[in-house]
Structure formats: C-alpha cells, structure tokens
C-alpha cells in the first residue's frame with residue numbers, strides 16, 4: 078500500500094508539474110490515459126479534495142512569485158501617454174495569456190472533482206474551480222498593488238475612451254479640411270481610431286473575463302465618464318434657465334451613456350441580450366451611480382447660477398423646478414444657502430445698487446425660493462441678509478410704497494390687487510388654530526428658534542416685515558399720498574381712492590383711516606369751493622383772479638415742512654383773505670389758515686417781445702410779481718420782503734433765470750429781461766415746474782419722533798432693572814407703551830435697529846445679549 | 854412786463870374758532886373728531902355753552918346724559934345751557 082501511495086504521489090506530481098515549482102509544461106507530460114487512471118486511484122483513495130487544495134496552493138504561490146510581479150512591473154509612473162497606453166495593453170495581454178496557460182491544469186482539477194464519489198459538503202467548496210482560480214488571481218494581484226498603478230491605466234483609458242466616445246457618433250464631424258482626427262489626434266489618413274477601439278474592447282473583454290475590470294480600472298473609467306457628463310451638462314445647461322433640462326439629461330444618460338456602458342461591458346457589442354445577468358447587474362449599479370453624479374453635477378451648476386435664475390424669475394421657473402427635484406435627490410441645501418448668500422452679498426448688497434433694484438431682486442428671491450422650498454426655510458436662511466441690509470437703507474420704505482402704487486405693471490402692484498390680509502411676524506400670530514392633521518415637520522436645516530412662528534406669508538407681508546411693523550409703511554404711504562394730492566391740486570382722486578381701497582384690504586381700515594380723511598378733504602374742498610363761488614356776498618366783492626383752495630384737516634395730514642412762512646404780495650393776500658371770510662360765513666365758527674407756500678399758480682406773463690403761459694408755485698409767482706413793480710432786486714432785499722431765507726430764495730431764483738426772465742447781473746443782484754436773448758425760445762412755451770421735492774416732513778423724521786417716546790420708556794426700564802435682553806424690552810414696551818389711542822407699534826427688528834443705533838451713539842451699552850445704560 | 858394771475862389754487866387748513874385747542878372732555882384736539890367719530894368737522898361739530906366753554910357735541914351730550922340730576926358744565930360747574 079505504501080508503495081502504491083508513494084507511486085500515486087509521483088503520478089500526481091507528473092500530472093500537475095506545478096507541484097515541483099516547474100514551468101507548466103514538462104517534457105514528460107502525462108498522457109490522457111495515465112491521467113484517467115490516476116483520477117480513478119485518487120477517487121478510490123478519496124484524495125481529490127487533498128489534491129485540489131495542494132495544487133491550488135501551488136498555483137497561488139506561482140502567481141505570487143511569477144505572474145503578479147511581471148504584471149505590475151509594467152505599471153510605470155510615466156508621463157508619456159503613448160508609452161503608458163502600450164504598457165497597459167501589453168500588461169493585460171501578457172497577464173491574460175499567462176493565465177490561459179493554467180487552463181489545462183484547471184480542467185484536470187475539475188475532472189478530479191467531478192470524478193469523486195461523495196460530494197463533500199458543497200457549501201465549503203467553491204462552486205467552480207475556475208471561479209476559485211480567478212479569486213486567487215484577483216487577490217494575489219491586488220495584494221501587490223503598486224503605488225502608481227493608476228498612471229498607465231489613465232493613459233490607456235484617456236486615449237481609448239476619447240476615441241471610443243467619438244466612434245459613437247454616427248456622423249463623425251470630421252470636416253473635410255480637418256487634418257487631425259478628433260479621436261486619436263493623428264493625421265486623418267493615418268487614423269488609428271479603429272485600431273484603438275479594437276484594443277479598447279479587447280482589453281475590456283479580457284479584464285471582464287478575469288473579473289478585474291471594475292476593481293482595476295473602475296475608478297479611472299468612472300472619472301473619465303464623469304468628465305464627459307460634466308462637460309455635457311455644462312454645454313447643454315449653462316445660462317439658459319427657461320427650459321427644463323432634467324428629462325433631456327435623463328434621456329442622454331439612458332441612451333448615450335448607457336450605450337457606452339453596455340459596449341464596455343460587452344467588449345464591443347451593443348446588444349443587451351447577449352449580456353449575462355451578472356454583467357447586467359453591474360451595468361445597472363454603475364448607471365445608478367452615474368445618474369446620481371449627473372444630478373449632482375446639474376445641481377451644482379444650477380446652484381452656481383441661482384442668483385441669475387432668481388433675477389430672471391419667473392421666466393426661469395423651469396430651472397427652479399429642476400433644482401427643486403435635484404435638491405430632493407442630492408444633499409446640497411447647505412451648499413446652496415452658502416453659495417447664494419455669497420452671491421447676494423457680492424452682487425446685490427453694496428452701495429452701487431439702488432434700493433428699488435434691491436427691492437425688485439428681493440421680491441424675485443421671495444417668489445423663486447418659495448417655489449423652490451414651500452416651507453420657507455430656504456427663503457428665511459438666504460434672505461435674512463437682504464432684510465437687514467434693506468433696514469439700513471433710508472429709502473427702502475419709500476421705494477416699496479412707490480412700487481406698490483405703481484401704475485405701470487409691477488410685481489407689487491399685482492400682489493396688492495390680490496388683496497390678501499397682512500400677516501405680521503411679530504410673534505403675536507396665534508397658530509394654534511392650524512390643522513394639526515396637516516402638520517409637517519420642518520426641514521432639518523430649519524432654525525429651531527423660529528420654527529413655531531414660520532408661516533409662508535405673501536410678498537407684501539414679507540416686505541412689511543422687513544421692519545416688523547406696518548406703521549412705517551402706512552406713514553410713508555400717507556406722505557406719498559399727501560405729496561400727490563398737493564401736487565395735483567385738481568380734485569381728481571379716483572386713482573388714489575382705488576389704491577386706498579386695495580391698501581385697506583391689506584393693512585386694515587384703522588391703519589388707513591387718516592388717509593381716508595385726507596381724500597375726503599379733497600372731495601369736500603371741491604364742494605366748499607363751489608359753495609363759496611356761488612355765495613353772493615363773495616361774488617359782490619369781485620374776484621381779482623379765479624381763486625380756489627384745497628382745505629385740509631390738519632390733524633390727519635402728515636406734518637408739513639414749514640421752516641419759514643412766505644409773505645405773499647398784497648393783492649394775493651387780500652384775495653385770499655376774502656376767501657377766508659367767505660369760508661367763515663359758510664362754516665360758522667370755523668376759519669382757514671393758509672399755507673402760503675403751497676399751491677399752484679397759473680400765470681400769463683407779457684414781455685416786450687414774448688408772452689409766457691406758465692404754472693408755478695406760489696413762491697415763484699411771488700418773486701415774479703415783485704419784479705413787475707421793480708425790475709431790479711438785490712437778493713437780500715427781496716428775501717426780506719417775502720420773508721424767505723436768502724439761501725432758499727437763491728435756489729428759487731434759478732428757475733426764472735433758466736426761463737430767461739431774470740438775469741443775475743452782479744453777485745446776488747437780479748434784473749428782469751424784457752427782451753429775449755435767445756431766439757429759439759417759443760413765446761407760448763408752457764413750462765412745468767421743475768422741482769418735485771416733497772413738501773412733507775420725511776417719514777423717517779416722523780418715525781424718529783415716535784420712537785423717542787419709546788426711548789423714555791426704555792431708559793426708565795433700564796434704570797430700574799439694570800440690564801435686559803431685547804425680547805424682554807420689546808415685551809415691556811408692548812405692555813406699557815403701546816396702549817391707548819394713537820399708540821405706536823414697534824416690531825422687534827426695528828427695535829433692534831433703534832437700540833443698536835443708541836449703542837453706536839454711546840447712549841446704551843450692549844454686553845452679550847443684554848442692553849444696559851452707561852454708568853454716568 | 855405785465856403779469857396776470859390766471860388762477861390761484863391755494864392750500865389751507867381749517868380750524869375751529871375756540872378759546873382752547875383741546876376738548877375738555879375727551880382731551881382730543883377740537884380739530885380732530887371725538888373718540889366716537891371718524892371724520893372731523895361737519896360730522897363732529899363743536900357746541901358752546903353760555904358759560905363760553907365748548908366741547909365736541911358728542912362729548913357734551915354723552916356727559917349730560919350721564920348726569921342724572923342737574924346739567925352742569927364739566928369745566929366750570931355752572932349750569933349747562935346751550936348758547937343760542
């Protein structure tokens with residue numbers, strides 16, 4: 078028996094020369110018959126598992142010492158891409174042919190396995206000798222992975238993939254006069270493309286067969302495809318926002334990119350039917366990763382252009398729609414917020430941009446971001462800087478009110494017509510009534526401090542909330558309305574009444590009550606004027622010139638700028654006095670006080686060589702009337718006569734100088750120009766008043782006065798309680814200072830701005846979040 | 854030069870001719886309305902007593918209504934009689 082055993086080992090060694098570390102083919106190879114006998118003996122002795130293990134062990138050793146090092150030797154860190162291409166090709170070719178030489182050996186092992194009696198526990202043994210072999214090859218190769226192994230792989234695939242992608246185009250765009258091939262960069266008649274594509278597929282096929290494709294070249298191939306995807310996305314999606322790109326991109330992935338994958342995995346064929354399930358799975362996994370990458374790339378591009386997308390909204394709505402879907406699939410909200418904040422800061426919030434443009438951009442941002450994220454969290458995070466910047470601009474409220482009342486189509490005017498109720502964000506809103514069944518959690522990046530107050534309010538509300546109070550807006554509107562009524566002076570109020578009705582639906586009746594009285598004043602003035610003119614005693618006295626008046630209820634109009642009181646010419650003053658008498662007669666116990674500088678005067682001026690019809694302010698009329706009596710005036714003298722400051726008068730004189738009626742002959746001395754010096758002036762020119770300066774005290778001046786009321790309360794509080802955080806101050810003010818009629822409201826943001834200013838003026842100290850009074 | 858005024862549109866504010874600025878009852882300016890009214894002037898006129906004090910008509914009426922027995926002026930405590 079021992080002899081037989083010894084004999085069998087010799088025979089095994091002869092059948093598997095690898096056991097003696099020899100090259101695969103020895104001279105005295107065992108014949109098929111010899112091997113069949115051996116297999117039979119091995120079966121009888123139940124040695125097949127033993128033989129398999131020992132042979133496999135030796136195969137592993139052989140690969141480790143002789144195959145893997147030879148393979149990796151070729152992986153140089155070379156700069157030469159052509160050399161890299163050749164090296165990788167030959168590395169794969171050599172590896173493949175080396176490993177092919179193991180096939181007879183593997184067949185023999187397979188035979189031994191098939192030949193044995195009992196199948197020893199099938200789970201412990203690899204299903205298939207070839208699979209076991211390939212696993213060993215992979216493991217052994219990868220255990221010796223050199224540092225720069227990707228270098229020649231990159232060279233190979235860069236060249237090959239480029240040619241491959243170009244070979245993909247059914248109609249290659251090689252124009253006639255092109256000397257270089259787009260694919261291989263060789264001269265056209267020398268084109269290597271077909272060859273390269275062949276090598277590309279051959280190499281892939283070999284790697285797939287060895288199951289090395291993904292493990293060895295997966296990274297390189299993926300990053301090359303990524304570059305292709307990136308370029309494609311940039312080419313198709315850059316700078317056009319009015320078309321949705323997601324479906325075209327998905328289609329492109331499904332057709333072009335998928336055809337690449339299928340052809341790579343099938344070694345050149347492009348039909349899926351020929352692919353095994355395993356490969357099809359691999360392709361699908363790959364595709365999913367690429368699809369994710371496609372979305373990520375597209376999202377990034379859209380985020381980079383989000384500022385422009387917002388500015389172009391609503392034309393850019395398709396881009397916003399795309400981005401919304403992308404954000405659900407990718408994790409880029411943080412990037413978006415950071416990016417957009419940065420863009421807003423550098424492109425919008427600086428002194429070079431005027432306030433109406435900032436307001437317009439802000440409105441666009443509100444609309445676009447609400448469309449992007451209906452919870453309002455993105456909007457809140459991104460637009461906070463715009464809000465605080467707008468708060469620092471003096472003309473913000475004015476430009477918002479102006480665009481609210483714009484007659485030409487504007488976003489805000491449209492919003493106003495929608496007529497939703499104003500939602501104030503001062504924390505007082507009771508959202509307990511919300512339907513709890515429809516409750517949705519906030520997105521994870523929501524600011525928890527604001528969570529309970531967040532409501533997706535409409536645009537006008539959002540703008541009003543920049544200051545946290547509607548008082549400023551209502552006051553600004555009142556000033557604007559006053560200016561309009563006083564500059565028109567024609568008793569026509571239809572347009573203003575329409576606006577007021579719209580605003581009342583927004584801000585409520587109470588807030589706009591004053592404005593209602595103002596409009597009623599205009600209406601009443603017309604009636605009173607009619608009554609006065611039909612009064613016989615007034616008519617008996619004969620009007621020197623047609624006179625009418627706008628009669629205001631002083632308590633309801635915003636304060637007027639009245640630094641000085643104009644002294645009108647006597648004939649005018651007498652006429653106005655008569656008007657007052659008539660009014661007193663009509664409305665017993667009431668009288669009128671003229672605002673002499675306000676109003677509108679229609680003059681006809683006859684000069685030696687021309688006649689002028691002109692509408693001017695009372696100041697200008699007064700000036701020119703004085704020149705009727707005396708053709709030369711020193712500024713100072715005239716100033717005394719009409720009770721005006723010289724500086725103001727000098728500015729007013731320029732109007733008549735520009736009309737060619739007056740001339741400054743020497744310093745501050747003006748002379749009437751009876752004869753025209755310029756020939757081209759038409760004698761019947763009707764010239765409009767050039768200045769459109771507001772006659773009202775500015776809204777911010779008025780607000781300042783109101784806030785001073787709070788200041789005395791705040792000083793009192795801080796004297797008693799030492800230091801307080803802003804929320805507490807706000808609460809206390811709401812409790813004590815905002816009671817009773819005519820109470821002033823003050824939102825938290827406005828209060829913060831007010832307090833911060835007091836800090837800058839050293840009237841307050843801020844330490845941590847506590848305000849205190851400086852020690853005096 | 855001859856300047857002809859073709860028309861003059863002026864701006865004026867109206868006010869009550871009274872010996873005080875505010876109503877002694879509601880403390881609001883006479884030229885504003887009483888707290889119950891929205892529109893000043895014709896809709897919320899003043900009335901004078903023989904004692905020469907005056908009030909928003911709505912204010913003094915409310916005051917007189919609340920006095921059960923005698924009607925006196927809230928300012929000078931003399932008997933209230935409307936000035937003819």
Ligand SMILES: [Zn+2]
Nearest residue numbers: 876879909912
């Ligand atoms: Zn009263």
Ligand SMILES: [Zn+2]
Nearest residue numbers: 887890897911
């Ligand atoms: Zn009243």
Ligand SMILES: [Zn+2]
Nearest residue numbers: 904906926929
């Ligand atoms: Zn009295």
